[in-house]
Amino acid sequence: MRAAGAWAVRGAAAALAAVGLAHTLWNGLTEPGVALAFGALVTVGELARRDRPGAPDHLGAPLGSAGALAYALLGRNAGLPTHHGVLETVAVVAAAALAGIVPHVARGCGPALDHLSRRVLTVAFAAACFQPLHHSGRLEQRLGQGPYLVVFLLLLLVLVALCDAVLAAALAGARTGRPYGPLLRDGLRAQLGIGPAICATGVVMALGAAAAGLWAVPVLSVPLLLTQLSFHRIAAIRTTYRQTVTSLARATEIAGYTPPGHARRVAALSCAVGRELGLSERELTVLEYAALMHDIGQLSLVDPVPDGATAELPAAEARRIAGLGGEVARQTGVPAEVAVIVERQADPYREQPAPARIVRVVNAYDDLVGANRHPGGSLAALEQLRLGTGHDYQPEVVECLARVLARGGRGRVVPVPPG
Amino acid sequence: MWGLPPAARGFVLCVVLAALACTVPVLTDSVTPWPAVTLLAVLYLGCELVRHCPLPGRRAPEGIGSFFPVVLAAVFLLPPAAAALVALPGGLAATVAQRPAGVRRVWHGAQQSLGAWAAGQVFGLLGGPAALGRGPAAGSAPPGWPADLPGAMLPATAAAAVFCLVITALDGGILAAAERRPAATTWHGLVPLTLAAHCVHGLAGLMMAVMWRSPYGVPAALLVLLPMYVSCWVFAQYHRERAAHQATIRALVQAVGIKDRYTRGHSERVGQASTMIARELGMAEERLEVVRFAGILHDVGKIGVPTRLLRKDGPLTPQERRIIELHPEYGHEMVRGIGFLGEARSAILHHHERVDGTGYPYGLTGEQIPVLARVVAVADAFDAMTSTRSYSRARPVPTALAELERCAGAQFDPAMVRALTDAVGRHGWHPAVTSDDDLQVIGDPAPAGVPGPGVRGPAARNGQGPAAPAPAAPAPAAPAPATGRDGGLRPRGARTARPAARTALGALPAQDAAPPGADGPGSQAPAAGERPGRDADGAGAGA
Numbered sequence: 001m002r003a004a005g006a007w008a009v010r011g012a013a014a015a016l017a018a019v020g021l022a023h024t025l026w027n028g029l030t031e032p033g034v035a036l037a038f039g040a041l042v043t044v045g046e047l048a049r050r051d052r053p054g055a056p057d058h059l060g061a062p063l064g065s066a067g068a069l070a071y072a073l074l075g076r077n078a079g080l081p082t083h084h085g086v087l088e089t090v091a092v093v094a095a096a097a098l099a100g101i102v103p104h105v106a107r108g109c110g111p112a113l114d115h116l117s118r119r120v121l122t123v124a125f126a127a128a129c130f131q132p133l134h135h136s137g138r139l140e141q142r143l144g145q146g147p148y149l150v151v152f153l154l155l156l157l158v159l160v161a162l163c164d165a166v167l168a169a170a171l172a173g174a175r176t177g178r179p180y181g182p183l184l185r186d187g188l189r190a191q192l193g194i195g196p197a198i199c200a201t202g203v204v205m206a207l208g209a210a211a212a213g214l215w216a217v218p219v220l221s222v223p224l225l226l227t228q229l230s231f232h233r234i235a236a237i238r239t240t241y242r243q244t245v246t247s248l249a250r251a252t253e254i255a256g257y258t259p260p261g262h263a264r265r266v267a268a269l270s271c272a273v274g275r276e277l278g279l280s281e282r283e284l285t286v287l288e289y290a291a292l293m294h295d296i297g298q299l300s301l302v303d304p305v306p307d308g309a310t311a312e313l314p315a316a317e318a319r320r321i322a323g324l325g326g327e328v329a330r331q332t333g334v335p336a337e338v339a340v341i342v343e344r345q346a347d348p349y350r351e352q353p354a355p356a357r358i359v360r361v362v363n364a365y366d367d368l369v370g371a372n373r374h375p376g377g378s379l380a381a382l383e384q385l386r387l388g389t390g391h392d393y394q395p396e397v398v399e400c401l402a403r404v405l406a407r408g409g410r411g412r413v414v415p416v417p418p419g
Numbered sequence: 420m421w422g423l424p425p426a427a428r429g430f431v432l433c434v435v436l437a438a439l440a441c442t443v444p445v446l447t448d449s450v451t452p453w454p455a456v457t458l459l460a461v462l463y464l465g466c467e468l469v470r471h472c473p474l475p476g477r478r479a480p481e482g483i484g485s486f487f488p489v490v491l492a493a494v495f496l497l498p499p500a501a502a503a504l505v506a507l508p509g510g511l512a513a514t515v516a517q518r519p520a521g522v523r524r525v526w527h528g529a530q531q532s533l534g535a536w537a538a539g540q541v542f543g544l545l546g547g548p549a550a551l552g553r554g555p556a557a558g559s560a561p562p563g564w565p566a567d568l569p570g571a572m573l574p575a576t577a578a579a580a581v582f583c584l585v586i587t588a589l590d591g592g593i594l595a596a597a598e599r600r601p602a603a604t605t606w607h608g609l610v611p612l613t614l615a616a617h618c619v620h621g622l623a624g625l626m627m628a629v630m631w632r633s634p635y636g637v638p639a640a641l642l643v644l645l646p647m648y649v650s651c652w653v654f655a656q657y658h659r660e661r662a663a664h665q666a667t668i669r670a671l672v673q674a675v676g677i678k679d680r681y682t683r684g685h686s687e688r689v690g691q692a693s694t695m696i697a698r699e700l701g702m703a704e705e706r707l708e709v710v711r712f713a714g715i716l717h718d719v720g721k722i723g724v725p726t727r728l729l730r731k732d733g734p735l736t737p738q739e740r741r742i743i744e745l746h747p748e749y750g751h752e753m754v755r756g757i758g759f760l761g762e763a764r765s766a767i768l769h770h771h772e773r774v775d776g777t778g779y780p781y782g783l784t785g786e787q788i789p790v791l792a793r794v795v796a797v798a799d800a801f802d803a804m805t806s807t808r809s810y811s812r813a814r815p816v817p818t819a820l821a822e823l824e825r826c827a828g829a830q831f832d833p834a835m836v837r838a839l840t841d842a843v844g845r846h847g848w849h850p851a852v853t854s855d856d857d858l859q860v861i862g863d864p865a866p867a868g869v870p871g872p873g874v875r876g877p878a879a880r881n882g883q884g885p886a887a888p889a890p891a892a893p894a895p896a897a898p899a900p901a902t903g904r905d906g907g908l909r910p911r912g913a914r915t916a917r918p919a920a921r922t923a924l925g926a927l928p929a930q931d932a933a934p935p936g937a938d939g940p941g942s943q944a945p946a947a948g949e950r951p952g953r954d955a956d957g958a959g960a961g962a
Contacts, residue, residue, distance in 0.1 A: 196645060200645035243759075
């Protein structure tokens with residue numbers, strides 16, 4: 001069902017692009033210069049994108065999005081009316097975007113089809129809302145060329161952004177199988193970051209080209225280009241940051257305090273459980289870091305805990321180690337929430353923040369299974385966790401863990417990129 | 420104000436008076452467009468103040484810098500004196516990190532006013548206003564429709580550059596006056612980057628001015644600011660993430676510091692000394708960063724060494740020493756997943772190799788040892804000798820350098836030793852102290868509970884120093900000398916070494932791990948013949 005929805009979106013985009021291209025090839029471009037300028041902008045935006053595994057799609061090519069929107073909303077060039085229609089807009093944007101992804105595909109890391117489909121459909125939507133009103137002259141009659149037009153375009157772009165978020169949620173839902181609610185929330189939250197800048201650039205580029213000609217296009221694209229570059233650097237830093245935190249997490253294993261792979265397993269399983277419980281991307285990141293670092297307090301112990309299993313320690317001792325871990329985590333520059341989770345991981349679940357409950361359950365599960373003290377393995381461990389739901393473990397989290405395990409659920413976790 | 424040196428006080432006073440002189444004509448001028456002036460001034464003030472009020476969920480990152488497009492738009496739209504007035508309130512409200520805040524605020528205001536005035540003059544001279552269209556009042560035809568954007572770009576860029584230069588020059592002047600730094604050094608290195616940033620702000624300001632004059636008016640002009648603001652925000656965010664990342668690197672070291680308090684300050688200093696050597700060798704700037712990380716992280720593998728062994732205060736048995744000598748491999752095992760460390764990873768693995776091939780883990784010789792490992796080895800030994808440890812007193816820098824020279828060729832690469840000698844000769848050795856703990860470690864020669872260095876100093880020093888005649892038993896150490904001869908970067912022994920360490924540890928008799936301080940000075944005597952425990956980690960050239 002979900003997959004069918006995704007294919008419907010892709011099919012619609014492909015059909016629209018094909019019709020647009022056929023129409024444009026048949027009739028020719030109405031203003032080749034304008035089409036070339038905006039097409040070049042979209043191509044440059046696509047060329048400058050760097051896809052990273054795990055990065056949200058919208059960070060991909062803000063400049064390309066802004067250029068495409070500006071072309072859809074362009075009503076005048078240097079004061080004179082323009083005449084390109086919806087189909088021509090779609091054709092130019094689709095062709096330019098395709099040209100821009102050629103090098104990426106050649107390198108074997110082309111952006112997903114979904115990204116292109118979204119681009120084509122949102123541009124078509126924006127153009128369909130604006131171009132007919134503009135060409136019929138009704139827009140000019142009602143609003144004139146003035147501040148009201150700015151307001152109108154902004155409202156229009158809010159609609160476009162909503163449309164884009166819905167499309168993104170639909171496609172991501174088909175891809176990951178996560179519920180639509182959190183996906184849409186994530187999508188809208190992501191729009192709040194760079195989204196307004198993209199929309200503002202789109203509007204102001206259309207108006208700037210109207211007021212000062214096509215020279216305004218490159219000048220106005222500078223801030224977004226810089227933003228895009230900064231995003232790339234941030235993404236690179238985040239990758240190395242993840243690698244470093246993972247290394248830090250392995251410190252306890254190398255020091256012989258915890259069994260090999262424990263931190264990684266707890267992080268992967270915690271994220272799967274968190275996803276099942278509907279946490280947002282940011283909350284998942286925090287959860288992952290906290291799970292990776294949850295045992296770091298053990299470094300302060302002179303003698304290792306037997307098998308590194310904190311689950312079976314006396315509560316006071318476990319809490320003391322957790323507190324020490326919080327202190328270390330605080331020094332690592334991770335978000336403050338991470339340190340709090342590490343610190344509170346051994347508290348009774350009613351006093352814990354939600355992510356700490358997940359870490360506690362998953363850590364206990366891994367301790368119980370990993371040490372092979374239960375011949376029944378996973379089932380016996382879950383049984384033991386269920387027995388502890390009165391005080392230590394949150395029943396909902398334990399059940400969620402059982403569901404994830406029943407699905408074999410560690411599969412869809414983003415691995416740390418190799419160094 | 421009165422805390423400043425007289426020269427600085429005079430300088431500030433002059434700048435403030437000049438700024439006032441630039442601004443005052445606007446009050447008497449009858450044609451001043453007051454609505455525009457007010458709007459722009461409030462806008463600039465708002466941009467500065469918005470940093471103080473946290474947005475829902477996220478705060479403006481530190482170091483976002485001043486937001487100049489509004490000022491520059493004012494420069495392009497208004498007469499110079501009015502532009503100077505626009506810059507004033509925002510400058511006065513600018514975030515001030517240090518005291519005295521009052522003087523700094525006044526200074527920022529005056530500085531930006533002067534800059535705006537000068538930029539306005541240049542813009543006028545180059546014919547910018549004509550290219551932009553002379554304002555709604557000037558013509559009857561739709562003004563600024565269409566604007567001559569290419570014609571206005573050159574004057575706008577020039578004005579932004581002048582604005583930047585005036586501000587940088589005034590900053591250099593006040594630094595020279597207040598802190599007696601030579602003005603040339605404060606200007607050098609600042610200019611190209613800031614100039615580029617100001618030109619970008621200038622272009623944004625120009626587009627804002629163009630939109631302001633266009634029929635779409637103020638709302639469209641405000642929209643220009645949004646992408647620019649987001650851009651500045653993201654850039655600052657990048658710097659914050661970078662800082663967070665550096666903090667994580669430090670955390671790796673601090674994790675070791677939990678087990679072995681000496682390590683932390685030592686790591687930073689080795690990083691510093693390694694960078695000095697590398698710079699002297701003429702390495703590229705990016706590689707210097709890698710060298711610094713190699714130095715900082717060289718002992719990170721000590722995490723894998725049992726805490727009791729690290730804290731042990733007596734002589735180590737050969738078995739215990741073998742365990743400690745596994746730390747380069749643990750370190751490499753830990754950091755091998757961190758991509759950006761690059762070469763530093765092999766430096767961590769090989770920093771205890773000796774040029775003559777008697778080092779560990781692989782017993783590489785000469786050129787087989789990675790360059791960075793040779794750098795870190797020298798820096799490590801240098802800092803070990805010049806800082807106070809629980810078992811030896813710090814030695815003066817010249818003595819340490821002489822010892823290094825003596826061991827060059829056998830233990831160290833002579834080129835690295837020479838580079839360190841030259842670098843220290845030129846710049847001196849000023850170890851950075853990173854925290855109070857380190858201060859205590861460095862500054863307090865006799866921490867409570869640990870026998871003072873004076874008591875067993877000679878013994879320890881005999882064993883440790885490079886001066887030690889023929890260090891005893893050089894290598895029962897290298898666990899896998901045969902496999903490592905290829906100079907390979909990956910430790911073939913690393914995976915297998917871990918369980919070995921566990922079992923070795925298990926085999927240790929319990930009474931071996933005596934609590935620190937239990938053994939008196941007397942029991943330290945045998946250390947003279949044998950290397951004292953921590954030598955195995957090798958800071959001493961004898962290791």
